[in-house]
Amino acid sequence: MRFGLFGGTFNPVHLGHLRAALEVKEGFELSKIFLIPAALPPHKIPGDVVDAGDRLQMLNLALEDKAEISVSDIELKRSGPSYTIDSVKYFKSTLPEKSQIYLVMGLDAFLEIDSWKSYEELLQQVSIIVINRPKKNRLFSGDGWKRLDEYLTSGISGGYKFSESQSCYLSADKQPIFIFEVTALDISSTKIRSLIKEGRSIGYLVPRKTAEFIKSRGLYL
Numbered sequence: 001m002r003f004g005l006f007g008g009t010f011n012p013v014h015l016g017h018l019r020a021a022l023e024v025k026e027g028f029e030l031s032k033i034f035l036i037p038a039a040l041p042p043h044k045i046p047g048d049v050v051d052a053g054d055r056l057q058m059l060n061l062a063l064e065d066k067a068e069i070s071v072s073d074i075e076l077k078r079s080g081p082s083y084t085i086d087s088v089k090y091f092k093s094t095l096p097e098k099s100q101i102y103l104v105m106g107l108d109a110f111l112e113i114d115s116w117k118s119y120e121e122l123l124q125q126v127s128i129i130v131i132n133r134p135k136k137n138r139l140f141s142g143d144g145w146k147r148l149d150e151y152l153t154s155g156i157s158g159g160y161k162f163s164e165s166q167s168c169y170l171s172a173d174k175q176p177i178f179i180f181e182v183t184a185l186d187i188s189s190t191k192i193r194s195l196i197k198e199g200r201s202i203g204y205l206v207p208r209k210t211a212e213f214i215k216s217r218g219l220y221l
């Protein structure tokens with residue numbers, strides 16, 4: 001069985017996250033993909049991030065009737081910062097023994113992986129699926145996959161080579177890294193938060209029940 005782990009701050013969850021999760025699940029024939037909100041995201045400014053319980057609730061409301069995508073509160077149950085390596089170890093110890101686990105992340109997130117805790121071990125433990133992220137910021141206005149290629153072949157390790165036949169990067173001592181194109185939806189949580197601050201609608205960018213929750217709790221105002 002194959003499983004996907006898709007971590008993030010989800011501050012708040014939006015349709016870019018959900019569509020990407022669905023397309024990865026179908027593309028890699030995953031039995032399940034877990035969206036995993038971080039309790040204390042090590043890479044974000046804390047003041048910007050709403051309470052973890054609210055972010056979890058927004059995800060649960062977004063996914064209420066989507067059996068193929070699940071939410072995991074594993075990182076909210078741990079104390080301290082949420083490190084992906086700890087979540088990977090948790091899923092490895094709880095999923096059926098021969099499961100294949102894929103970590104899913106946007107290109108923007110992947111290009112910072114060398115700042116993550118125990119990233120070398122992470123690359124040894126799980127396969128990664130890197131998905132495209134449209135216009136996240138000006139840094140990525142060039143050819144994003146070219147940046148990924150440079151990062152993998154001469155940046156972080158030098159040990160990766162692209163395999164045309166398997167459509168992924170392979171390394172002698174690490175798990176494969178796949179690149180996967182999802183429908184490019186130019187939506188970010190930052191954009192959602194600024195629309196709310198400006199008093200504008202977030203309709204059709206965020207699932208309806210999540211948007212109602214944001215409004216009722218007065219989040220991001």
Ligand code: ATP
Nearest residue numbers: 007008009010016020105106109185187188189190
């Ligand atoms: P923020 O704008 O606050 O930085 P975000 O929209 O990037 O937030 P995160 O929760 O930080 O959302 O992202 C979680 C994961 O989802 C990351 O791997 C990110 O690259 C990916 N992701 C976010 N938005 C999209 C999108 N529109 N399409 C594809 N992947 C996305």
